[in-house]
Amino acid sequence: xxxxxxxxxxxxxxxxxxxxxxxxxxxxxxxxxxxxxxxxxxxxxxxxxxxxxxxxxxxxxxxxxxxxxxxxxxxxxxxxxxxxxxxxxxxxxxxxxxxxxxxxxxxxxxxxxxxxxxxxxxxxxxxxxxxxxxxxxxxxxxxxxxxxxxxxxxxxxxxxxxxxxxxxxxxxxxxxxxxxxxxxxxxxxxxxxxxxxxxxxxxxxxxxxxxxxxxxxxxxxxxxxxxxxxxxxxxxxxxxxxxxxxxxxxxxxxxxxxxxxxxxxxxxxxxxxxxxxxxxx
Amino acid sequence: xxxxxxxxxxxxxxxxxxxxxxxxxxxxxxxxxxxxxxxxxxxxxxxxxxxxxxxxxxxxxxxxxxxxxxxxxxxxxxxxxxxxxxxxxxxxxxxxxxxxxxxxxxxxxxxxxxxxxxxxxxxxxxxxxxxxxxxxxxxxxxxxxxxxxxxxxxxxxxxxxxxxxxxxxxxxxxxxxxxxxxxxxxxxxxxxxxxxxxxxxxxxxxxxxxxxxxxxxxxxxxxxxxxxxxxxxxxxxxxxxxxxxxxxxxxxxxxxxxxxxxxxxxxxxxxxxxxxxxxxxxxxxxxxxxxxxxxxxxxxxxxxxxxxxxxxxxxxxxxxxxxxxxxxxxxxxxxxxxxxxxxxxxxxxxxxxxxxxxxxxxxxxxxxxxxxxxxxxxxxxxxxxxxxxxxxxxxxxxxxxxxxxxxxxxxxxxxxxxxxxxxxxxxxxxxxxxxxxxxxxxxxxxxxx
Numbered sequence: 001x002x003x004x005x006x007x008x009x010x011x012x013x014x015x016x017x018x019x020x021x022x023x024x025x026x027x028x029x030x031x032x033x034x035x036x037x038x039x040x041x042x043x044x045x046x047x048x049x050x051x052x053x054x055x056x057x058x059x060x061x062x063x064x065x066x067x068x069x070x071x072x073x074x075x076x077x078x079x080x081x082x083x084x085x086x087x088x089x090x091x092x093x094x095x096x097x098x099x100x101x102x103x104x105x106x107x108x109x110x111x112x113x114x115x116x117x118x119x120x121x122x123x124x125x126x127x128x129x130x131x132x133x134x135x136x137x138x139x140x141x142x143x144x145x146x147x148x149x150x151x152x153x154x155x156x157x158x159x160x161x162x163x164x165x166x167x168x169x170x171x172x173x174x175x176x177x178x179x180x181x182x183x184x185x186x187x188x189x190x191x192x193x194x195x196x197x198x199x200x201x202x203x204x205x206x207x208x209x210x211x212x213x214x215x216x217x218x219x220x221x222x223x224x225x226x227x228x229x230x231x232x233x234x235x236x237x238x239x240x241x242x243x244x245x246x247x248x249x250x251x252x253x254x255x256x257x258x259x260x261x262x263x264x265x266x267x268x269x270x271x272x273x274x275x276x277x278x279x280x281x
Numbered sequence: 282x283x284x285x286x287x288x289x290x291x292x293x294x295x296x297x298x299x300x301x302x303x304x305x306x307x308x309x310x311x312x313x314x315x316x317x318x319x320x321x322x323x324x325x326x327x328x329x330x331x332x333x334x335x336x337x338x339x340x341x342x343x344x345x346x347x348x349x350x351x352x353x354x355x356x357x358x359x360x361x362x363x364x365x366x367x368x369x370x371x372x373x374x375x376x377x378x379x380x381x382x383x384x385x386x387x388x389x390x391x392x393x394x395x396x397x398x399x400x401x402x403x404x405x406x407x408x409x410x411x412x413x414x415x416x417x418x419x420x421x422x423x424x425x426x427x428x429x430x431x432x433x434x435x436x437x438x439x440x441x442x443x444x445x446x447x448x449x450x451x452x453x454x455x456x457x458x459x460x461x462x463x464x465x466x467x468x469x470x471x472x473x474x475x476x477x478x479x480x481x482x483x484x485x486x487x488x489x490x491x492x493x494x495x496x497x498x499x500x501x502x503x504x505x506x507x508x509x510x511x512x513x514x515x516x517x518x519x520x521x522x523x524x525x526x527x528x529x530x531x532x533x534x535x536x537x538x539x540x541x542x543x544x545x546x547x548x549x550x551x552x553x554x555x556x557x558x559x560x561x562x563x564x565x566x567x568x569x570x571x572x573x574x575x576x577x578x579x580x581x582x583x584x585x586x587x588x589x590x591x592x593x594x595x596x597x598x599x600x601x602x603x604x605x606x607x608x609x610x611x612x613x614x615x616x617x618x619x620x621x622x623x624x625x626x627x628x629x630x631x632x633x634x635x636x637x638x639x640x641x642x643x644x645x646x647x648x649x650x651x652x653x654x655x656x657x658x659x660x661x662x663x664x665x666x667x668x669x670x671x672x673x674x675x676x677x678x679x680x681x682x683x684x685x686x687x688x689x690x691x692x693x694x695x696x697x698x699x700x701x702x703x704x705x706x707x708x709x710x711x712x713x714x715x716x717x718x719x720x721x722x723x724x725x726x727x728x729x730x
Contacts, residue, residue, distance in 0.1 A: 024300075024301060025323070026322070026323040026325055027348075028345050028346060028347050028348040028349075028351075029299050029300060029347065029348040029349055030345075030347075030348020030349075030351070030441040030442060031348065032348075033348045033349060033392075033441060034441060036392065036396060037426075037430060037440055037441070039423040039424070039426055039427040039430070040423075040427070042409075042423060043409070043412055043416070043419070043420070043423070046409040046412070051409060055294055055295070055296045055297075055301065056296070056297065056298070056299065056397075057297070057396060057407050057408070057409065058296065058297070058406045058407030058408075058409060058410065059296040059297060059400075059406040059407060059700075060406035060407065060410065061294070061296070076323045076324075076325070077323045080323065105325075105345075106325070106327075106330070106342065106345050107325040107326065107330075109326075109330040110326055110329075110330070113329070113330070115326075117329070118326040118329035118330070119324070119326070119329075121326070121328060121329040121332070122324065122326055122327075122328045122329050123324070131323060131324055135325075151345065151442060152348060152439075152441040152442055207439070210438040210439055210444050211438070211444050213438070214438050214444060214445045214452045214453045215452045215453045216444065216445075216447070216452040216453075219341065219444075221442070255335070258334060258335060258338065262338075262341070262342065263345065
């Protein structure tokens with residue numbers, strides 16, 4: 001679908017109020033729903049920004065440019081490669097929210113498979129399906145000002161990102177691993193105490209270590225920790241050291257691959273390949 | 282373009298629905314010749330990449346089909362795989378699952394009532410605009426929605442894509458004292474839910490009825506949520522059930538040559554799932570507060586078999602279902618006994634399993650085939666919105682035709698009415714995408730950046 005950028009730049013009538021836009025590509029809607037789940041803050045936030053484009057929440061749609069644009073979802077169709085460029089052109093600051101937008105999401109599993117075979121599996125008329133062979137993060141197509149991880153994003157972190165942008169400061173989003181949050185919560189380590197496979201040591205913090213708190217191992221829905229992205233970060237992923245631990249906790253090679261190939265498969269895949277190479281050498 | 286006799290109407294970006302879609306209407310000589318709900322959500326291929334996964338994984342993976350109703354996906358996936366493996370879970374675990382599901386019903390139905398649907402009846406663009414004139418109402422809605430989320434947060438770990446659900450039950454069962462913290466909040470929520478039903482019953486509703494067959498799960502003795510037998514109520518009042526394992530023989534997709542969309546039909550006829558269907562089929566099992574709210578809202582007495590076929594009045598039924606879900610959550614908390622183990626082991630078995638539960642917007646069916654080591658060899662998901670599409674398009678056609686017959690609506694009025702007709706069904710387009718054809722016309726220009 002051709003995306004149209006408002007030809008005449010029109011600013012919000014309420015001069016001085018920053019405009020907020022929310023767009024969606026291939027995704028489950030969960031990250032933009034996170035914004036509507038901020039029940040305590042929603043109405044006060046709505047008083048501080050002009051919501052200019054948020055189809056799920058309002059029929060009132062204003063053309064760009066937008067001061068802050070949030071994008072959920074990954075790029076999976078030829079039309080969306082154009083759409084994301086138009087969104088970028090209409091946005092002062094572009095923040096991607098969630099694993100689909102920052103890493104391609106679960107639908108990036110097609111990147112390791114035959115997408116035509118996928119289409120034949122699901123659709124009666126695969127010839128009607130207009131899709132790319134890959135699901136890619138927004139940053140593979142346009143410049144991104146900040147990436148907020150998570151499947152879904154964390155409510156508090158989303159508010160921090162919006163608030164920081166409104167205040168013109170850097171969002172306070174630490175890029176250490178889930179282990180830090182787990183220790184801070186006073187959890188007993190599920191791997192050490194129970195031999196439960198856990199991706200906490202290599203997964204980006206942000207969720208508050210909820211899986212270990214509920215007695216299960218982290219399944220990596222925030223993607224690799226410290227992975228260098230378009231917005232910075234340093235590579236500190238320790239997957240080569242973790243894989244033997246996962247195996248000693250009962251996982252075989254296929255289990256490990258499945259464990260890493262979920263909501264951030266494209267990001268973890270690179271780490272997995274590097275770890276395997278290290279293992280072989 | 283407002284040529285009265287013939288026109289083509291296209292709304293490129295539906296708003297206040299979950300996911301992205303468009304509507305397309307063609308009118309010739311004042312007769313609606315084509316009415317379509319079009320989908321431009323990109324395909325994500327869940328059924329393809331589920332193949333080769335471990336049988337323990339679909340609850341977490343399929344949650345990602347939909348951020349609005351992840352619990353529905355988790356529960357249908359668990360039900361289907363436990364069916365394949367011949368495992369029955371502890372009734373106390375079933376009760377916890379029902380409590381979790383009540384949280385999703387409260388959250389999702391309240392979201393639809395206040396943030397997506399009510400603005401239609403009050404002539405505004407959304408709830409944030411509505412809050413300028415009716416802040417108290419919107420605040421009550423957000424508070425009620427938050428009560429649903431509190432259940433999801435506690436039982437699931439988080440409201441969207443809960444982490445605590447696993448095949449066979451939960452990773453961790455809450456202590457009774459933890460659940461008690463929800464009790465006071467839900468007691469307040471019950472009052473908010475009653476006030477919600479009273480509030481929406483003051484809205485004005487266009488007079489129209491769907492002739493679709495109504496399909497919902499039925500469980501004698503209770504308002505079916507987390508399981509049951511598919512039951513169909515025909516227009517003539519005939520009620521029949523069929524075994525879940527025959528679901529795909531009864532609910533079939535049909536590719537109509539004149540249409541770009543795939544339709545699901547039940548025994549070859551148009552059918553509708555969701556609140557209207559559940560109210561008609563399970564209404565006699567509503568709790569007294571929910572039944573009283575229904576009577577007060579003018580829906581008739583569900584204990585006496587009242588049926589509502591007006592999709593615009595679905596907002597009333599959703600409000601009644603929220604009252605029900607709150608009372609049911611309170612009952613489940615009051616009678617809670619922690620299970621001896623939070624889950625049962627589900628060893629893999631070669632075979633096929635079927636599972637269906639009532640997502641807020643209707644019946645959600647899953648089928649999985651497993652091999653001996655538990656690897657998924659085939660997966661089918663039939664979401665409610667894909668089933669409802671035929672009934673939604675029929676509503677579009679009927680509603681638009683009635684407006685044309687009654688007067689001379691301009692394009693904007695007609696478009697607004699058609700959008701309302703779609704929103705009545707709380708369509709979840711993200712969910713339904715993988716069942717819908719994607720050859721949408723590429724000429725639309727209304728999608729503004």
